[in-house]
Amino acid sequence: MTLLSVRDLVVEIPSRRGLARPIDGVSFDIEKGEILGIVGESGAGKSLTGAAITGLLPNPGRIAGGMVLFDGNRIDDLPATRMRRLRGRRIGMIFQDPLTTLDPLFTVGQQLVETMRTHLPLSDTAARTRARDWLDRVGIPAANRRIDAYPHEFSGGQRQRVVIALALCAEPDLLIADEPTTALDVSVQAHIIALLRALARERGTAVMLITHDMGVIAEIADRVAVMYAGRIVEIGPVDAVIRHPTHPYTDGLMGTIPSVARRLDRLRQIDGSMPRPNGTRDAMPVGCAFHPRCPKVFDRCRQERPVLHTAGASLVACWLA
């Protein structure tokens, strides 16, 4: 069953220099209970895709084309109040930095109770009991006592656990996790990823996991979408994409992951940098956006933009696939 379906999504941000198109025709599906990883470098449009789905695009950004279907219904054109009721209740979100995501002036219990009572018909006492259960479930020790603690009294990893509890406490069907481990210590990252996976599996929550960490994707995602300059260049099952990357960009991305087994004198990198869709005319190359950096570039790449088509188990946007 398809839970979320994004079709030809285009996001535009008008600015003084012109019209930027940070997302340009993105399509993908997430099945119920599935974990889809979205990777790509900074500025590829990963976070904006998440924001566009939840109707939280930063001003003055707007959805300029395509549509978003959630559970069979179109949600990209919902009025603000109905979109608000969807957020938290059906679609939860987690952000990158747990140190700044929690309101410093309210106890974690207050924030949990507030979130639950906004969406669910619960009394204050019932919500509080549930809040305690949630803290327990995300692995906060002594939840009974800690429920009345303020965010600054928790460590970074614990705060991200609280954030996860807040995102899941109204039991959404989809969780959009935007770089949930990037700001955390490496030693804590694994715990948070394990927690996310366990909670998602246990409740059948679908997860859209935005990250630039291929290791995290390999560990928990079912499928992965690789984004480059506002488009998806490759999407498919994790094993296929990681073991047999088809798109030269994905291939390059895999090559940049340092391995302990292979000792290299230099870390590998993809030469050049990603074009920024910032509205200036010459920013986006004609044809394939990756062609100026592509080692396998040929004439067609400079003229025609490749569309996603089937290549093995994946969909790839490359003329060579």
Next chain:
Amino acid sequence: MFAFIASRILQAVPVLLAVGLIAFALFAYVGDPVTIILGQDATDAQRRALAHDLGLDRPFFVQYAHYLWSAAQGDFGISLRLAQPVSALIAERLPATLELAVTASVLAFAVGVPMGVHAGIHRDSFVSRLFMVVSLIGVSLPTFVLGILLILVFSVSLNWLPSFGRGPVVAVGSWWTTGFTSWAGIRALILPAVTLGLFQMTLIMRLVRSEMLEVLRTDYIRFARARGLTDRAIHFSHALKNTLVPVITIIGLQFGGIVAFSLVTETVFQWPGMGLLLVQSVVSADIPVMSAYLLLIALLFVAINLTVDLLYFCVDPRLRALGRRAETRGR
């Protein structure tokens, strides 16, 4: 918490001692009381006798200590102009000034905060732009001009409100008087309170607006939206509360300013408060009143600063934690 209050009070002592020194120095260096009392023609023996009676032949610091000791007991001497105890004069005027200052502050807060919240949320709306323009006028218009303009419009032209005085007042308790019991008393309060409060109101409005703009950009507000909270909860519970720490600071300090500098407004409206008393005392070099006023205002600022610090504790739990840590270190 208790240790924090105690340490703040201890810190206030040097401040008050210093202000007391200045207030006392007024006596020593502004005018010669012996000459004022005896006139130019007295003999040296008479002068020495009076100086001895008044304690003026004692060392400076003994006199200073004596002055402080009396002041601490509420004895500020006798007014040279009115020949009444200064403490009685001030007690008579204090309620008028405090009533005016509190009304002006409440007005400024009650109007300024909602205006600031609105201007912060709908930063580009027509109303917000209007608020900003009006607030610019409010910030830049001098109090006496505003007071005279208000008198011109509401008293002279429209004849709606009285232009001077406090109206009828009723005694409450042993020394407090209030104008709130009668409609005439309240009417008399309106123009001076607006005059005194407008600057604070615009200041609060602009401050709340800029703080709101700042807070609305934070991650926790974004996350609150992602949690699906209502706009009402986001704006008034989360955002507003986070703007309060700087707003409390400004309101607190401004309240001290309102009391201390209400003398312009009181002069314009002939409001029988401490400011007017001070202006009259300065005109006739009534030093005991001036020095008592100085001490009282210093005490007020110290009290306000303490209150503001305590309010921080109520608003921001992070400071509570710091306070606890400081306290355990103190022990």
